[in-house]
Amino acid sequence: MNVIGPLLRARLRRDAVQLTLWIAGTLALAAAAVVGVRGQFPTVEDRQGLLAAAIANPVILLFRGLPSGSDEAAFATFLIAPFLMLLAALMSTFLAVRHTRGDEETGRAELIAATPAGRPAAFIATVGHGILADVLLGALVALAFLGFGYPARGSLVLGLSVTATGLVFFAVALVAAQVVHTSRAANAIGVWAVLIGLLVCGLGNALGTPSADLQRMRSAPLAWLSPYGWAENVRAFDADDARPLLLSLALAVVCSGVAFSLHRSRDLGASLLPAPRGAPSAGRLLSGPLGLAWREGRGAVVGWVAGGLIVGLMATRLSSVIAQIGDTIPSVQAVLQALAAQGSLAQGAVEVFFTLAGILAACAGVQMIARLRQDEAAGLAEPLLAAAVSRARWLGAGLVLSAAAIVGVLGAAVVGAAVGLATTDGADTSLLRDAAVSAAGQALAAAAIAVIAALAFVFVPRLAVLIGWAVVGVAAIVGLFGPLLGLPDAVVRASPLASVPVVSGDTVDPRGAVAWVIVVLVAGGAAVLGIRRREVVADR
Structure with missing residues (x-):
């Protein structure tokens, strides 16, 4: 010993x-x-x-x-x-x-x-x-x-x-x-x-x-x-x-x-649990970088999508349970009456749960980008790029899979919310609209985080994984804790999770939607252009 x-x-x-x-x-x-x-x-x-x-x-x-x-x-x-x-x-x-x-x-x-x-x-x-x-x-x-x-x-x-x-x-x-x-x-x-x-x-x-x-x-x-x-x-x-x-x-x-x-x-x-046995020959799905990216990442995507489905289901199933607290405890009723600016408990529950779904979607998107760096560091990208696959197509496949993962997670969350409403007696069907708007906003937030990770992969590859996950963590902490920590409003709004469209009463507050769309387009384009001039960095 x-x-x-x-x-x-x-x-x-x-x-x-x-x-x-x-x-x-x-x-x-x-x-x-x-x-x-x-x-x-x-x-x-x-x-x-x-x-x-x-x-x-x-x-x-x-x-x-x-x-x-x-x-x-x-x-x-x-x-x-x-x-x-x-x-x-x-x-x-x-x-x-x-x-x-x-x-x-x-x-x-x-x-x-x-x-x-x-x-x-x-x-x-x-x-x-x-x-x-x-x-x-x-x-x-x-x-x-x-x-x-x-x-x-x-x-x-x-x-x-x-x-x-x-x-x-x-x-x-x-x-x-x-x-x-x-x-x-x-x-x-x-x-x-x-x-x-x-x-x-x-x-x-x-x-x-x-x-x-x-x-x-x-x-x-x-x-x-x-x-x-x-x-x-x-x-x-x-x-x-x-x-x-x-x-x-x-x-x-x-x-x-x-x-x-x-x-x-x-x-x-x-x-x-034994490792799954592979097929004796590759199928047509593996004939291009997108199919390869899906083959490598499909297990993780399915897991994140399942998480989104569960979160969406809880968002509407539990919203009515949570709302009952305000209806049965007199001291709670008094405080809620004093907080006239706040929406209903059920609406607030949906927004909070879909913020959680947005974090899951951001994690899924960043993980798909991080896999590109992991493959590159392990020497698996070099044989791929030695074939008739350009660097732009390689990164593009990762970005497409990242976007698909984000949409899948939040789409599953909306489906879960619909199922929750359908299986709850006397449920407020307007909550499905709240869920859809929140999902769209969080999809935009997750996409912004993913393209920032892609930029890091292109320009600072050795730090790409660290930067990608750090952005997720900082965005979540600033978005959730910024006001309580006394951070300026401008700093809080810098978190995508805190500045995307939400339902406010009977209207939709767009907040920073336009700005984040621009960030996604510009950063994504810069990453695709930048990867064309970068050498493969295979060492960790």
Whole structure:
């Protein structure tokens, strides 16, 4: 076991830059939230008013934490904690897959297994690496909140919540890496687990029971099915009860044990689910770059489309359930009457869910562009371009598939919304119009993000994947949190997700539609023209 130390140090050196970026980004988001709260909600009355509005409109709770009082620290935790946990979960997922299934794909695992270290030592070093990364992230989050003058116990509990959530999804990704035969599939399973867990917790909070003064919320049982729900129910800076985190640790231990057992029992490079066998000869679909792009990306596209269908279905099925809260709780009714400028809860629910569908569509579009860079880095693009395929056709195929993925995700979301309305008694059929308008707007936003990723692929190929996903993350954070962080309106409108057409009452507010159409056309054209003059960059 004395070989575990060198293997662990090698992993730390290899991931130094990536972990630094993940941790720095998480801490920056935490700091921005605290600064925004102190600037936008400096008094208890300000915070009480927003909590009352949030609890009265449960749609807001889909993308926020669990309200636990108007104390400044508890209020900041309500606004930002789920997203600190989300970043920890994504960081841990990618780390786990990279050093297990990813190393097997590149041949690194075979080289290590051929040494006296053997296979188990490499797996144990990966587990130790994940634990160190999550503990470090949680400790720095705790120190950051402590540095802002918040109570030590609450800061520690919040840091433990971030660490525990990261460890759960790290262990889930370890299992996924044993089940499927590619790192792409393992990452997809891990990311979907992260997003579904966040959505389940958000729905559990939205459907929970508010206190009489509309300052606290008790989660519905649904939230307790998600690791996010366990982490949020510690109620940092309020109850500071860390016992729910025992559920997270127990699940992490069980999943890690399952992953280790599968790892020892299978052959190197194999998986619990065998790789699909290819056809003996290529079909006509593979005679051009578009068919090849579809063959490579169809699995991911189908997954994103299924996600869009589910989100659209929930948008209308749950909108009526959420709206009932405002009809049955008197204190909520009073706040809603005071918020005359807001639309109905059902309309707000549709808009929020379709924002989520827009994020899924943007992820699908960027992933199709990222595949071009991954193929190029792996040396797979050079044989293709050596044939009668121009660089412009190659990129064009990626852009077409990206557009098809975006339209597919949001089209499926509209279909899901229609099904939800058709299967709900007394549903407001006008919500289908709201869904269609929101889908069109989010399609434009996702297309803008995808063409920015394409520009990065053309002009800075080595950073293309990082830039593409960073644009998705920044657009989501600015669009969802910009006003709460005190960002200028111009900055918030720079996020495509926050400046596309939506339904406002009985009319459609076009907002920044024209500007984003121009961005899509100009950036897409510049990418196609630029790729014609760029050399193939095959190294990573």
